[in-house]
Amino acid sequence: MNVGDHRVELRSKAIGMLEGGITQKEITTRLNVGVRSVRRWWSQHKCGETMETKPRSEWPQILKRLSRIVIKKSLWKKRQSTRKLSRRLSIRGNPISHMTIQRHLGQRIDARPYKRPKWPKVTQKTSKSIEIRSGS
Structure with a gap:
């Protein structure tokens, strides 16, 4: 408890x-x-204090219910950045920073940002060695 x-x-x-x-x-x-x-x-x-639970002060919730639904649905869309999502929600009248959206995705939904895999740069030298290996 x-x-x-x-x-x-x-x-x-x-x-x-x-x-x-x-x-x-x-x-x-x-x-x-x-x-x-x-x-x-x-x-x-x-x-001499009472046994009642004292009221707690809480921060007001920035994310409204509708915004949370929109953010959750955005997970399934490709190339949906938190900045684009923040702009889209601000236009609808619910201004939210992209960091708030990132925090919500990370803490509440347990989603991690997508990172593109790093590939080595293809230069003339490396492309010739690739051609030689594939040709033999």
Whole structure:
């Protein structure tokens, strides 16, 4: 469980057990929670704070639902760069940078950029050696 995911009932139960004289270590094994969580709840209780989960501040989402769908569909199109995609979405009224699109593709969809394989340069010298090998 993530931090703050424990129910208020569980927190209250832990506080009641602590007030009843049960040790923190026993509470962690009985309720299957972390020691640090129990300590934090106890200190909050002693300070008079509530057991409610505090609201978290989050960054507003830049990518709207429609944009995420467009980005996902663009994976199947050939030669669709993130810069072109960013321009296309900006024209539709949803300005997004190409880096945001790259981050979304890498983190959320787990897509990696296509890299063309490197081939050696063909010069006159190498082309003659290729002709000689293929001719014999």
